[in-house]
Amino acid sequence: MSASASTAAHDHGPDENKYQLYVQIAMLLAVLTGIEIVAIFFPFAPWIIVTTLVVLSVVKFLFVIFYFMHLRWDKPFCTILFAIGLVLGGGTLWVLLLLFGAQDSFPLTSILD
Amino acid sequence: MSSHAAHAPIDHHHDHTTSTGIPNKKLLMWTFLASDCMFFGMLIATHLVYRLHPPPGAPAAQDIFSIELTSFSTFILLMSSLMMALAVNAIQKGNLKSMRWSLLTTIVFGAIFLWCQVYEFDHFVKDRNFTLTNSLFGSTFYTLTGTHGTHVAIGVLWLIMMYVRSFQPRDTAKDRTWFLRNVLHVAAVTGVVLFAMFAVLNLVHVIQAGTGLGAFFSGSIWLLVGLAVTTAASVHFAKPRGPVAFDESNAIDVESMGLYWHFVDIVWIVIFTAVYLLEYV
Numbered sequence: 001m002s003a004s005a006s007t008a009a010h011d012h013g014p015d016e017n018k019y020q021l022y023v024q025i026a027m028l029l030a031v032l033t034g035i036e037i038v039a040i041f042f043p044f045a046p047w048i049i050v051t052t053l054v055v056l057s058v059v060k061f062l063f064v065i066f067y068f069m070h071l072r073w074d075k076p077f078c079t080i081l082f083a084i085g086l087v088l089g090g091g092t093l094w095v096l097l098l099l100f101g102a103q104d105s106f107p108l109t110s111i112l113d
Numbered sequence: 114m115s116s117h118a119a120h121a122p123i124d125h126h127h128d129h130t131t132s133t134g135i136p137n138k139k140l141l142m143w144t145f146l147a148s149d150c151m152f153f154g155m156l157i158a159t160h161l162v163y164r165l166h167p168p169p170g171a172p173a174a175q176d177i178f179s180i181e182l183t184s185f186s187t188f189i190l191l192m193s194s195l196m197m198a199l200a201v202n203a204i205q206k207g208n209l210k211s212m213r214w215s216l217l218t219t220i221v222f223g224a225i226f227l228w229c230q231v232y233e234f235d236h237f238v239k240d241r242n243f244t245l246t247n248s249l250f251g252s253t254f255y256t257l258t259g260t261h262g263t264h265v266a267i268g269v270l271w272l273i274m275m276y277v278r279s280f281q282p283r284d285t286a287k288d289r290t291w292f293l294r295n296v297l298h299v300a301a302v303t304g305v306v307l308f309a310m311f312a313v314l315n316l317v318h319v320i321q322a323g324t325g326l327g328a329f330f331s332g333s334i335w336l337l338v339g340l341a342v343t344t345a346a347s348v349h350f351a352k353p354r355g356p357v358a359f360d361e362s363n364a365i366d367v368e369s370m371g372l373y374w375h376f377v378d379i380v381w382i383v384i385f386t387a388v389y390l391l392e393y394v
Contacts, residue, residue: 018202026195030188036386037184040393049394057386061379068198069375070368073126075135078143085147089154096158102165 025067032056125205125364142369146376153380156257157387164392166249168242174250174392177241179233183389186229187381190265193222194378201371207361209279216276216367219374220306223269228310230262232317254388261384264377271370273302278366279359280351288354298351301344308340 036056039049066072071079128136167174200215234255237243245255277295282288319326 019199022195022198022202026191026198029191033184033187033191033385036390037180040180040390046394050391053386053390053394057382060382064194064375064379064382068194068378069372070126070201074139075127075133077133077135078139081140081143082147082150085150089151092151093154093158093161096155097161100162102162 021067025063029060029063032060123205123361123364125368136365138365138369139372142372146372149376149380153257153260153383156253156260157383160253160257160388163249163253164388168244168248168251171241171243171248177237177243178389178392179236180389180393182229182233183385186226186233187385189222189229190226190378190381193219193226194375196222197371197374201364201368204361204367205364209357209359212367213276213279216272216279220269220272220276220302223265223272223374224306224310227262227265227269228313230258230265231310232314234259235314257384257388261377261380264380268370268374268377269306270303271373273299273306275367275370276302277351279357279363280353281358282353283356283358285358291353294347294351297347301347301351305340305344308336312337 036053039052039056042049065082071082127134131137131140133140164174171177196215196219200212200219203209203211203215243251245251277298280291280295280298282291285291316326
C-alpha cells in the first residue's frame, strides 16, 4: 500500500462511525421539519415565522450537502463548484423577486375591483 | 476488480489519477447539479412572483393544499435520503448485501413520494378545480412541482437500474442470459413500484367513497396475486449464478447517483418552505 493510500485511510478514520452519524443527522432533519410545520401555526408576526422557516431550511440544506453529499470530506473544489451554481441561481431568484415582487405582479383588474 | 482495489483500501473522496484530485464522475455530477440549481432557482422565482394569481373564485391556497400529506411526503423523501447515504456507506465498505437493501428501501420511499404527488395532483384537479391552465398560480405550481417529480421519477429509475446492475456476473461469457434475466428483473421491480402506487391511490379513493375494502380487493386481488408470483419468479431467475462484477470499486457509481438523489431532496426542502409553508403564514 502506498504512503498516500495509508494516509488517506488514516485520515478517514471517522468513516467507521458514519452509520450512526447519518442516522443522527436524519433524526435532526426530521425534528427541524417538524418545527417548521408547527411554526406556521404560531401567532407570531409573519416576518418572524418567515425568518424562522428560512433559517431552518438553510440549516437542513447545509446538513444534507455537507454530510449526506460528503462535501465535508471531499476536496473544497466540489463545494466551490456547487456554490457557483447556487449563488447564480439564488442571486437571480433574489433579483427577480426584487424586480417583480408578488404584490406588484397583481393583475390590474384585481386593483380595479 | 483491479488488483489495486483488491489489495489497497480505496480512497473514496480523492482520486490521485485525475488532475483535480476528484473522481471524474463525481466532478461531472457536481457540475450538473450546479446547473440544475439555476434551473430550479428560476422555476421557484417564477412561482413566487405569480403565486398571488389563483384561479378565479378559488379558495385560498392553504385551503387547496393539504399540509398533512405534504409533510408526510417530505418526511418520506428525507428518510429516502438517509437510506441513500447508508447505501453509499455500505458499498464503500464492500457490503453488497446491505447496499442492495438500502437501495431497495430508497426505491420504495421514492415511489411513495411519487404516489403522494400523483394523489395530490389528482385531488387538486378533480376536487379543487386547480389545474395547469386555469391560473398563473396553477401553471407555475405544476411546472415547478412536476419538474421536481420528474427528477424523482428519473432517480427512481436510476436506482432500479443500479440495483439490478449489482447482480451482473463477473464472467458474462459463462452466463450469457444474465442481461435478459436482469431486464426481466428491472421490469418486475418497475412494475411492482408502479402497481403499488396505483393500488394505494385506488385504495384511498375506495376509502373516501365509503364503498368498503371489499370493492377494492374484489377488483384487484387476482392482479395482486399474479404480480406477486411474477415478481418472485423474476427475482428468483435474476439471482446471480456466480461471483458478481460489483464491489467497492463501484462505489463511485453509487455515490454519483446518491448525489443526484440528495439534490432532489434539497430542492424539495426549498419547495416545501417556499411553495407550501409560505402560504400558511
